[in-house]
Amino acid sequence: xxxxxxxxxxxxxxxxxxxxxxxxxxxxxxxxxxxxxxxxxxxxxxxxxxxxxxxxxxxxxxxxxxxxxxxxxxxxxxxxxxxxxxxxxxxxxxxxxxxxxxxxxxxxxxxxxxxxxxxxxxxxxxxxxxxxxxxxxxxxxxxxxxxxxxxxxxxxxxxxxxxxxxxxxxxxxxxxxxxxxxxxxxxxxxxxxxxxxxxxxxxxxxxxxxxxxxxxxxxxxxxxxxxxxxxxxxxxxxxxxxxxxxxxxxxxxxxx
Numbered sequence: 001x002x003x004x005x006x007x008x009x010x011x012x013x014x015x016x017x018x019x020x021x022x023x024x025x026x027x028x029x030x031x032x033x034x035x036x037x038x039x040x041x042x043x044x045x046x047x048x049x050x051x052x053x054x055x056x057x058x059x060x061x062x063x064x065x066x067x068x069x070x071x072x073x074x075x076x077x078x079x080x081x082x083x084x085x086x087x088x089x090x091x092x093x094x095x096x097x098x099x100x101x102x103x104x105x106x107x108x109x110x111x112x113x114x115x116x117x118x119x120x121x122x123x124x125x126x127x128x129x130x131x132x133x134x135x136x137x138x139x140x141x142x143x144x145x146x147x148x149x150x151x152x153x154x155x156x157x158x159x160x161x162x163x164x165x166x167x168x169x170x171x172x173x174x175x176x177x178x179x180x181x182x183x184x185x186x187x188x189x190x191x192x193x194x195x196x197x198x199x200x201x202x203x204x205x206x207x208x209x210x211x212x213x214x215x216x217x218x219x220x221x222x223x224x225x226x227x228x229x230x231x232x233x234x235x236x237x238x239x240x241x242x243x244x245x246x247x248x249x250x251x252x253x254x255x256x
Contacts, residue, residue, distance in 0.1 A: 002248075008219075116233060147241075
């Protein structure tokens with residue numbers, strides 16, 4: 001249920017502003033209302049939905065200014081994380097980061113599993129740099145400025161050459177950290193983050209121009225979706241930018 005509704009939002013089957021009826025979801029998936037509530041709450045915590053009323057959810061509407069602000073904040077604090085990582089990381093941590101960049105693989109347009117590798121490898125790289133920074137508040141800040149919905153939108157907005165460029169940039173960031181070049185690591189990290197901003201803004205604005213019914217029609221989804229010659233899969237429920245997965249039924253604020 002979680003993966004299919006998330007897939008519906010990402011593939012524009014459920015459009016920004018549309019109400020997601022709990023009753024309709026329960027009927028289509030033949031499950032208890034309590035289970036639906038847990039899934040919709042988790043999707044709201046990850047940025048796919050917003051809660052309009054205690055029992056009503058809608059697909060989240062992203063505005064241009066909000067996206068620009070989030071990119072600016074993320075570039076600032078992840079740039080700082082790369083700077084501190086260059087100063088504070090151990091040799092073992094740097095070796096792990098190098099290994100992550102070497103394992104990164106290019107995306108094959110017709111292979112949905114390849115796109116999932118891009119999503120997860122990109123996320124893991126950024127999580128490791130933040131851990132290496134030793135900045136205590138970094139995980140909480142990361143989830144605030146990079147909700148899962150935005151991270152996946154970034155990946156879905158990339159083209160093959162964008163992903164390849166991102167892998168190369170990760171190698172440069174890892175090399176700067178290895179060389180203890182803090183200023184260069186920060187500069188490269190900021191450049192890496194800003195590189196996807198315009199494509200994300202374009203995707204968000206394209207969705208905003210599509211007319212839609214007030215209430216989404218809940219459907220079951222095939223395991224893959226084709227868009228512009230690329231095949232996307234539903235993926236898995238990965239950790240957020242803070243490295244943690246929110247358990248179903250547990251508010252994000254209660255995570256320890």
